[in-house]
Amino acid sequence: MQSPLESLTILIAEDSAADRMLLSSIVRRQGHEVLTAANGAEAVEAFRQQRPQLVLMDAMMPVMDGFEAAQQIKELAGETLVPIIFLTSLTESEALARCLEAGGDDFLAKPYNQVILAAKIKAMDRLRRLQATVLQQRDQIARHHHYLLNEQRVAKAVFDKVAHSGCLSAPNIRYLQSPYALFNGDLLLAAFTPAGDMHVLLGDFTGHGLPAAVGAMPLAEVFYGMTAKGYGLSEILREMNAKLKRILPVDMFCCATLLCLSFQRRSVEVWNGGMPDGYLHSIASGERTPLKARHLPLGVLSPQTFDDRTDVLPMSVDDRVFLLSDGVIDTCDANEQLFGVERLQQVFAANRQPDALFAEIEQALRDFRGEARDDVSMVEVSLLEAAQVSPPALVYSDSGQSSPLDWSVSFEFRAATLKRFNPLPYLLQLLLEVHGLRAQSGALYTVLAELYSNALEHGVLGLDSGLKRDATGFTRYYQLRNTRLDELRDGFVRVHLQVAPTGEGGCLTIRVEDSGKGFDVERVMQRPAAGVRLSGRGVGLIRQLSRNASWSDDGRSARVEFFWEAQA
Amino acid sequence: MPVVTEISQGGQKLTISIKGRFDFAKHQEFRESYENLQPKPESFEVNLKDATYLDSSALGMLLLLRDHAGGENAEITLTNANADVRKILAISNFEQIFDVA
Amino acid sequence: MADTHLDRDVLSALQEVMEDEYPILLDTFLADAEERLVLLHKTGDAQQLMNAAHSFKGSSSNMGAVRLAELCHELEQRAKDKNLSGVEKLVGEIDGEFAIVRPLYEAERQRALPTKASVQRF
Numbered sequence: 179m180q181s182p183l184e185s186l187t188i189l190i191a192e193d194s195a196a197d198r199m200l201l202s203s204i205v206r207r208q209g210h211e212v213l214t215a216a217n218g219a220e221a222v223e224a225f226r227q228q229r230p231q232l233v234l235m236d237a238m239m240p241v242m243d244g245f246e247a248a249q250q251i252k253e254l255a256g257e258t259l260v261p262i263i264f265l266t267s268l269t270e271s272e273a274l275a276r277c278l279e280a281g282g283d284d285f286l287a288k289p290y291n292q293v294i295l296a297a298k299i300k301a302m303d304r305l306r307r308l309q310a311t312v313l314q315q316r317d318q319i320a321r322h323h324h325y326l327l328n329e330q331r332v333a334k335a336v337f338d339k340v341a342h343s344g345c346l347s348a349p350n351i352r353y354l355q356s357p358y359a360l361f362n363g364d365l366l367l368a369a370f371t372p373a374g375d376m377h378v379l380l381g382d383f384t385g386h387g388l389p390a391a392v393g394a395m396p397l398a399e400v401f402y403g404m405t406a407k408g409y410g411l412s413e414i415l416r417e418m419n420a421k422l423k424r425i426l427p428v429d430m431f432c433c434a435t436l437l438c439l440s441f442q443r444r445s446v447e448v449w450n451g452g453m454p455d456g457y458l459h460s461i462a463s464g465e466r467t468p469l470k471a472r473h474l475p476l477g478v479l480s481p482q483t484f485d486d487r488t489d490v491l492p493m494s495v496d497d498r499v500f501l502l503s504d505g506v507i508d509t510c511d512a513n514e515q516l517f518g519v520e521r522l523q524q525v526f527a528a529n530r531q532p533d534a535l536f537a538e539i540e541q542a543l544r545d546f547r548g549e550a551r552d553d554v555s556m557v558e559v560s561l562l563e564a565a566q567v568s569p570p571a572l573v574y575s576d577s578g579q580s581s582p583l584d585w586s587v588s589f590e591f592r593a594a595t596l597k598r599f600n601p602l603p604y605l606l607q608l609l610l611e612v613h614g615l616r617a618q619s620g621a622l623y624t625v626l627a628e629l630y631s632n633a634l635e636h637g638v639l640g641l642d643s644g645l646k647r648d649a650t651g652f653t654r655y656y657q658l659r660n661t662r663l664d665e666l667r668d669g670f671v672r673v674h675l676q677v678a679p680t681g682e683g684g685c686l687t688i689r690v691e692d693s694g695k696g697f698d699v700e701r702v703m704q705r706p707a708a709g710v711r712l713s714g715r716g717v718g719l720i721r722q723l724s725r726n727a728s729w730s731d732d733g734r735s736a737r738v739e740f741f742w743e744a745q746a
Numbered sequence: 747m748p749v750v751t752e753i754s755q756g757g758q759k760l761t762i763s764i765k766g767r768f769d770f771a772k773h774q775e776f777r778e779s780y781e782n783l784q785p786k787p788e789s790f791e792v793n794l795k796d797a798t799y800l801d802s803s804a805l806g807m808l809l810l811l812r813d814h815a816g817g818e819n820a821e822i823t824l825t826n827a828n829a830d831v832r833k834i835l836a837i838s839n840f841e842q843i844f845d846v847a
Numbered sequence: 848m849a850d851t852h853l854d855r856d857v858l859s860a861l862q863e864v865m866e867d868e869y870p871i872l873l874d875t876f877l878a879d880a881e882e883r884l885v886l887l888h889k890t891g892d893a894q895q896l897m898n899a900a901h902s903f904k905g906s907s908s909n910m911g912a913v914r915l916a917e918l919c920h921e922l923e924q925r926a927k928d929k930n931l932s933g934v935e936k937l938v939g940e941i942d943g944e945f946a947i948v949r950p951l952y953e954a955e956r957q958r959a960l961p962t963k964a965s966v967q968r969f
Contacts, residue, residue, distance in 0.1 A: 194906045196876035203864050203872075238898055267905050289857065289908040292864065384802040428813045429806030433838070452838040474839045478809065480818065 186303060187211040189230040191221035191247060192265060193239040197288070201234060201265070204292050208299065218242025222250045230260070232302055234286070237266045237277060245280035252281040259309035261302035265290075333391055340398050344369045345376070352536055353557040362553035363390030364503055365432075367398055369405040372606060372623035374441060377405045377414070378559055380501045381434035381476075382453065393432060396421055397476075408603040408623050411438045411447055412486040415476070419484045422477030431477040435469070435501050439493065441561055442624065442719060445652070446493045449486070451475045455519070456501040458491055459532070466526060467491065469499070490656040492649050493561050498532065503555040506539070509547050517546050581613040583684055586676035593666045596634060602627055605673065612677055614684050614742035621723040622686075622740060628716040629690040629736050630671065635659060637692030637734060638669040669693040682744030688724075689737045696732030749775040757785060763793040768804040768831075776807050780814060790815055795826035800834045808844065823847050852944070853951050857911030862959065873956045876910050880945060887922075887938050896934070897926035903941075910952075915944045 188210045192198040195216075202212045213230055215221035219242045221235065233251060237244040248262050264277040267288045277285060283305070284298055346353060346368050355366055363383030370376055379401055383390040397418055404414045415436060422432055433452035440447070448469050450456060456469035473485055493499070502522075509517040525542045529535050536558060543554065587608075591601060606623050609615055615622060635641045639662045645655040674689040702717055721727045724738035749772055750763040762779050764772065780790070790811060794800075812820045823845040827835060835841055862869045883903045890896055904919035918941045925934055 194879060194902060196872060196879050197906050197909050199868070199872050199875055200861065200864070200909055203866075203868060207864060238901055265905075267901065267908065288905040289911075292860070384806055429803070429810045431806070431809070433802075454837065471837050471839060474842055478843070483818065 184303075185209050185211060186232055186299070187213065187228065187230040188299070189213045189215065189221060189224055189228070189233045191215040191218065191224075191233065191239065191244065192236040193217055194236075197236075197265075197290075201290060204290060204295060205234070205299075208292075208296055210299075218244060218247030221247045222254070225251045225260075226254055231306060232299065233260060233262045235262050235264050235282070237264050245276060248277075248280045248282055257313055259306050261306055263298055263302065330388065330391075333388060337391060337395055337398070340395055340402075344402060348376070350376075350560045350562045351378070351557065352559075353555075354536065354540065355555045356553060362386060362505070363394075363432075364505070364553060364555045365394045365397065365434075366555060366557055367401050368559075369402050371405055371438075372408045372619050373627055374620055374624065376437075376439045376441075376559070377401070377411070378437040378439070378499075378501075378557065379434055380453065380456075380503065380555065380557055381432050382503050382555075383432045384430050389430065393422060393426055393430065393477075396425060397432065404603075408606050408627075410600055410602075411436055411449055411488050413600055413603075415449055415486045415488075416481065416484060419476045419479065419486075420481045423480060426477050431475040433471075433475040435471075436488075437499055437501075437559065438488075439499070439559060439561055441563070442716075444493055444495075444561070445490050446499055446561075447488045447490045448499075449473060449488045454502060454504050454507055456499060457526070458493065459498045459500060460494070461496045461498070461532060462494060469501075487660060490652065492646070492652045495561050495563060498558050498560045500535070500558045501556070503553070505553040505555060506543065509543050509554070511546050517543060521546070582611055583677065583679050586674070588675075589673045590670050591673070592670045593638075593668055596638065596669065596671060597663055597666055601673070602630060605675070609675065609686065612684070612686070614744075615686060615740065618740060618742070625720055625724045625738060625740075626688065628720050629688065629738070630673070632716065632736070633671045633690050633692035633694070636697065637694030638671060639663060639666070640694060680741070683742045686740040687737065688740075689735060691731070691735045694734060696734045699729045699733045749779050751779045753783070753787065757783070758787060759789045759791065760787040761791040761793055763796065765796040767799045767801075768794070768797045768807075769799065769801045770803040773803065773807060777810065780811060786815075789821040789823075791823045791825055793825050794828070794831055797827070797831055800831045805834075805838055805840060808840065812843065821845075852912065852914050852948050854911035854913050858955060861910070869959050870956050873952050873959075876906060877949065877952055879906060880949075884942060884945060887941065891931075893926045893929050893931060896931075897923050900926060912944075912948045915941065915948060918944055 188205050190198060190201050190205065190212060192201060192214075193216050198214055198216070202214060205212050213224050213228055215224045217239045221233070221239075222242070224230070225233070233248075235244045235248055239247070244264060248264075251260060251262065261283045262281060263284045263286050264282040265286050265288065266274075266277065274285065283302060286295055286298060344367050345351070346366065348368065348370075351368055353366060355364065356362065363385060365379065365381035365383065367379040367381075368376060381394070381397065383393050400418050400421060401414060404417060418434075426432075431452075435448070435450045435453045435456050437456075438447040439445075446458065448456070450469055450471040451473035452471050452475035455471070458467040458469060459465075460467070469489075472489075479485075506522065507516065507518060511517075521542065522539070525539050526535075529538055536556065539556065589601065589605075591599065602623070605626060606619070609622060609626075610619060636643060639659060641655060641659055641662070643655075645651040645658070670693045672689075672691040674687075674691075676687040678685055678687075717727075720736070720738060724740055727736070727738045729736050748765055750765070752761045752763070753759070754761075760780055760783065762776070764776075780787075792808070792811070808822075808824075812822055814820075815822055824835065824840075825847045827846065832846070835844075835846055840846075861872065865872050880903070883899060886899045887896065887903070890899065900919045900923040904916050904923060907919060908916040918937065922934070922937050922941065925931070925937065
C-alpha cells in the first residue's frame with residue numbers, strides 16, 4: 179500500500195514559454211504547486227526566496243544556464259537534498275555527464291512523457307525524504323552523544339572527589355595520565371599510611387566508558403579507606419578482589435599493580451596481577467629488576483582462592499619504581515607494528531639522566547606513532563628520606579567530647595590468628611579514640627608496627643634480621659617468613675595497652691611480648707646506629723619515636739610510653 | 747571470521763575453534779556456541795590454533811565460559827595457542843585457572 | 848524522413864493536460880517558433896545556431912511537430928560539427944516545414960474553440 183504522494187512545491191526553469199507552460203500544467207495536474215523561471219538567474223532567485231522541494235531544470239537557458247543554476251541551488255540547499263531533474267534533449271553521454279557533475283540527480287527527455295515524469299518525481303521525493311530522515315537521525319545522535327559526554331563529565335567529577343584524597347602530588351611521584359584515563363579504564367591512586375609509608379595502585383579495568391569507570395569508584399574507596407587505617411597490602415588486596423568479584427559482571431576484571439614503599443624499612447612491596455612488567459631501577463648499580471605479573475587480575479578469583487602474597491625487594495633512597503599500562507607497549511605505528519617491550523628496554527638503556535626517563539619514553543612513543551595515544555599511563559615513584567615526606571593529618575569526624583582517658587586492655591594473638599589477622603589497624607583505631615594521641619598517630623603506628631613485626635618475625639617465627647643485608651637475602655627472608663607463617667602451630671604475641679591521666683594530659687603504655695627465644699638486648703643496644711641498614715630490629719627507630727623504651731625478659735618483652743599534654 | 751564448534755559423540759565434550767582475532771566482535775557468536783546446549787557438556791576445549799590475537803574482552807569471554815561450565819570446577823582446556831597468544835595468557839596468569847595445552 | 852508532420856496523439860494528450868489552456872499553449876508555441884526562426888536566419892555564430900536549433904527541437908518535439916524536430920536536430924549536429932557550409936539550405940527547409948505545420952496548429956486551435964463556445968452558449 180503506497181502512501182499518497184504529498185503535494186510538493188516544484189520549480190520549473192525553462193526558457194521556452196510553450197514548454198514551460200506545458201510542463202507547469204502537467205505538474206499541476208499531478209497535484210503539486212508550481213513556481214516558474216525563464217532562465218538560470220531567475221531560477222536561483224526563485225529558489226532562494228521560496229525554497230521549493232524539487233527543481234525541473236532546462237539545461238540550455240540564456241543569462242545563466244542550467245548547469246550554473248544547479249550548482250548555485252545545490253550550494254544554497256546545503257545539507258538538505260533538493261533533487262534537480264534536468265530537462266534535456268541532450269543525448270551525448272558527455273553532455274549527460276555534465277548534468278550529473280553540475281549536481282543534477284536525474285534527466286527527463288523531451289518530448290515530455292507524463293508517466294515518466296510522475297515516476298521520476300516520486301522517486302526523487304523518496305530520496306529527498308530519506309535524506310531528511312538521515313539528517314534528523316544524525317542530529318538526534320549528536321544530541322545523545324552530548325548527553326553521554328555530559329554524564330561522563332559528571333561521573334568523572336564525582337570520581338575526582340573520591341580520588342582526591344590521595345597524594346599523587348607528593349614530591350616523590352611523577353606520573354602521566356590522560357584526562358580521559360578513567361574512561362579508558364586506567365586508574366592511578368596513591369596514599370600515605372599512618373606510618374608514613376606510601377601505597378600506590380596502577381590499574382586497568384577491562385572495557386571502556388562508564389562500565390570501567392563505575393568499577394573504579396568502590397576500588398578507590400577501599401584503597402584509600404584501608405590505607406588510611408593502616409592496613410597492609412595483602413588485606414587491601416583481599417578486600418578489593420572480593421568487592422570486585424562481587425559487584426562486577428563475570429567477564430569484567432581489573433588488572434593492577436600495587437606497591438607499598440616504606441621509607442623507614444627501605445623496601446618496596448609488590449603485587450602484580452595481569453599488568454605489564456613494572457621495573458625497579460637501582461640508581462647505584464644501574465640495574466633494572468622487572469616486576470612481573472605473578473597473579474591473576476582482581477575480580478576473577480573467589481576470596482577462597484585469591485592469592486594475596488606479595489614480593490618484597492630492597493630499595494635505596496633515590497631508587498625508582500616504574501609502572502606502566504599496556505597502552506605503552508600496545509602503541510602501534512602506521513604498519514600496525516607494536517612499540518613492544520624491546521623498544522622500551524632500548525629507551526631504558528639509552529637513558530643517562532634518570533629524571534629525564536619519563537620525557538624520553540613519551541618522545542619515543544611520539545616518534546614511533548606520530549601522535550600521542552590517549553590511554554597511556556605511567557608512574558614513577560622514588561624513595562625519599564623520611565623527613566622529606568609529610569603525610570597529611572588524619573581527619574576525624576567526632577566532636578572530641580567522649581575521649582576514654584583511663585583504661586587498659588590486653589590481647590593475646592595465638593598461632594592461628596597470627597597467620598591470618600593483622601591486628602594493627604584495629605589497635606590503632608582503638609588508640610585514636612584518645613584524642614590526645616591523635617597528633618602522634620604516625621609515630622604511634624610506626625612504633626606499634628615495629629614492635630609487632632619484631633615480636634612476630636624475630637620472636638615467634640625466629641627469623642634472623644641479619645638475612646636482610648643484601649638483595650638476595652632480603653628475598654629469602656620474606657620467603658622464609660611466608661613459609662614459617664604457613665607452618666606455624668604454636669606461639670603467641672601479647673599486646674597490653676594502658677592509658678592513664680597524668681596531670682592535664684595523659685600517658686599511654688604499650689607492652690608487647692612474644693613466645694620466641696628472645697635476643698641479646700645489650701649487644702643490639704651497643705651497636706652504633708648505622709646510616710643505611712636493612713636490618714636491626716628497628717630498635718633505634720622505636721627509641722627515637724617513643725619514650726622510655728625498654729626490653730626485658732631476655733628481649734621477649736618490649737615496653738614503650740607515649741605522653742600528651744592537655745588539649746587546647 | 748567464524749567460531750566453529752564440534753561436539754563429541756554422546757555430547758560429553760565441546761570443542762570451540764576460534765579463527766582470526768579473538769576480540770569483542772566474536773562476543774555473541776562465542777556465547778551462542780555453548781550457552782544453549784542440552785545436556786551441558788562435561789568438558790570444553792577452546793582450540794586457538796588459528797587465533798591470531800587475544801584481547802581483554804576475549805579473556806572476559808573465557809571467564810564467562812568458565813562460569814557457565816561450573817566456575818572453579820570447570821574443565822576447560824585452551825589448546826594450540828601461538829606464541830603471541832600464549833604471552834597474553836601468561837601475563838594475565840590465566841594459565842592458573844585454565845589448562846593450557 | 849517521417850511522413851507525419853504533426854503527431855495527432857501528442858496533440859490529444861496535450862489537450863487533455865492543458866484543458867482550457869490548450870489554445871493558449873498553441874498560441875505561445877507559434878509565437879515562440881517565429882522568434883526562433885528569425886534568430887536562425889540572423890545568426891552566423893555556430894554556437895548560437897546550435898543552441899537555437901537545440902531549443903527549437905525541444906519544443907517542436909513537445910508539440911508533436913515530428914519532422915520539424917528532426918530538421919532542427921540535423922541543424923544542431925551540423926552547427927556542432929562547425930560544418931556551416933550549405934546551412935542556409937537547411938534553415939530554409941526548416942522554414943518550409945514550419946510553413947506546413949503552422950496552419951495545422953491554427954486549425955487545431957479553431958477546432959478547440961467551439962468547445963469553449965458551446966460552453967458559453969449555455
